[in-house]
Amino acid sequence: MPGQNGGFNPFRDGHGRFADRPGGGGGSRETLSAPLPAKTEWSQGGVSVEFSGGKTPSYRVMHRDQMIKEFPATTKWRQDLAAATQHAAAHLSTLQAAEMTARIRTQAAAAAAPAAVPAAPEIAVLRDLAAGARVRATPEAYQTVGKAVLDQARLDPEAAAALARLAELKALAKGMTNAEWKRSLVDVGTKWRQDLPTATANAQVAANRHLHRAALEVVGRVRPLAEASDFNLIRGGYSRGTDLVAEVAGAFPRDWATTAARSGQLRIAEDHDGRSNYDTFYRTINFHKNAWATTMAHELGHYFENNVPGLRKAATAYRDQRAAGSPLQSLRAFSSAYGQDEVTKPDKFADPYIGKIYRDGDTEVCAMMSGAMGDRTADLAGKDPQMFAWWLGVLVSL
Numbered sequence: 001m002p003g004q005n006g007g008f009n010p011f012r013d014g015h016g017r018f019a020d021r022p023g024g025g026g027g028s029r030e031t032l033s034a035p036l037p038a039k040t041e042w043s044q045g046g047v048s049v050e051f052s053g054g055k056t057p058s059y060r061v062m063h064r065d066q067m068i069k070e071f072p073a074t075t076k077w078r079q080d081l082a083a084a085t086q087h088a089a090a091h092l093s094t095l096q097a098a099e100m101t102a103r104i105r106t107q108a109a110a111a112a113a114p115a116a117v118p119a120a121p122e123i124a125v126l127r128d129l130a131a132g133a134r135v136r137a138t139p140e141a142y143q144t145v146g147k148a149v150l151d152q153a154r155l156d157p158e159a160a161a162a163l164a165r166l167a168e169l170k171a172l173a174k175g176m177t178n179a180e181w182k183r184s185l186v187d188v189g190t191k192w193r194q195d196l197p198t199a200t201a202n203a204q205v206a207a208n209r210h211l212h213r214a215a216l217e218v219v220g221r222v223r224p225l226a227e228a229s230d231f232n233l234i235r236g237g238y239s240r241g242t243d244l245v246a247e248v249a250g251a252f253p254r255d256w257a258t259t260a261a262r263s264g265q266l267r268i269a270e271d272h273d274g275r276s277n278y279d280t281f282y283r284t285i286n287f288h289k290n291a292w293a294t295t296m297a298h299e300l301g302h303y304f305e306n307n308v309p310g311l312r313k314a315a316t317a318y319r320d321q322r323a324a325g326s327p328l329q330s331l332r333a334f335s336s337a338y339g340q341d342e343v344t345k346p347d348k349f350a351d352p353y354i355g356k357i358y359r360d361g362d363t364e365v366c367a368m369m370s371g372a373m374g375d376r377t378a379d380l381a382g383k384d385p386q387m388f389a390w391w392l393g394v395l396v397s398l
């Protein structure tokens with residue numbers, strides 16, 4: 001600490017040198033008595049300010065044995081000492097920040113490592129798992145194979161990179177404040193000075209989108225995905241709707257499209273009054289002119305639930321198991337856009353509409369999951385990873 005002389009005689013000369021009696025002062029660089037040897041003026045965490053005696057005294061900022069900077073002790077030695085101490089303290093905090101960053105990066109790398117190399121089953125193994133799930137036909141069985149699909153998706157290079165980036169940011173957020181994070185961005189010369197929470201949130205969204213895309217690609221390797229030509233559409237339907245069927249076809253297995261097509265044709269009509277819907281009796285998707293691809297994927301989900309054997313049963317079993325403890329509620333409690341007669345068991349579904357109960361046994365489960373799969377910006381992996389895994393399991397198994 002400056003000004004504390006420990007065992008030294010407190011006398012200083014005009015340059016701050018220690019002497020055994022009062023110095024000559026007056027700006028002289030000579031002291032009347034022999035100057036006492038060097039003294040540590042300040043010391044913390046391996047960084048110190050050493051005062052050297054002798055003819056041309058100075059304050060030396062040292063890091064262990066290495067001199068970082070030297071400040072000549074002039075007649076304004078108090079200011080020189082303050083400047084040296086300030087420099088030493090700044091150097092210490094730089095060292096501490098670097099050390100902390102290195103430590104956190106090591107932790108982050110360790111945290112990211114298991115995610116980068118999960119025990120991922122091969123596609124052939126996924127096919128076997130899917131065949132087994134199809135026989136057992138329980139929510140757990142579909143979920144298990146869906147989790148295996150996700151493990152495989154995490155191996156996708158872009159998904160793996162996005163997940164590693166996310167793990168690194170999460171580890172950094174645990175060990176450093178936002179101010180420290182911003183300073184470290186200055187150190188590496190990044191112009192983009194994003195807040196740490198914002199960077200983490202963005203990395204989460206990016207990782208989830210890569211996972212969503214990569215998971216659907218894995219499903220496509222297990223079994224072929226549908227194309228527009230697999231749908232048995234009635235010609236001359238609402239053309240904008242027909243275009244959107246082609247756009248979202250790849251969110252469904254080809255088998256679903258061809259199986260459903262065998263029991264009849266599908267009509268795409270323009271809907272003029274309110275919400276788009278699927279009409280079971282007329283096998284018709286009434287599609288609203290302002291609706292988008294995600295709505296088409298949603299209505300196709302209803303179409304498949306009604307035309308792919310086992311799908312409605314799987315959806316009902318999953319919904320009823322998830323929402324077993326959730327009381328029946330009016331959907332009006334969530335939005336005035338719903339009708340008086342619409343009821344749901346909302347559970348903790350990403351959207352309370354998923355738990356909607358129909359008297360005729362239809363569900364919104366397949367439709368809502370299909371709508372999300374057909375929407376590249378939907379965050380299924382983030383909002384409900386358990387249900388995401390279940391739906392992936394259904395897609396590869398049923």
Ligand SMILES: [Zn+2]
Binds near residue numbers: 298302367
């Ligand atoms: Zn619906």
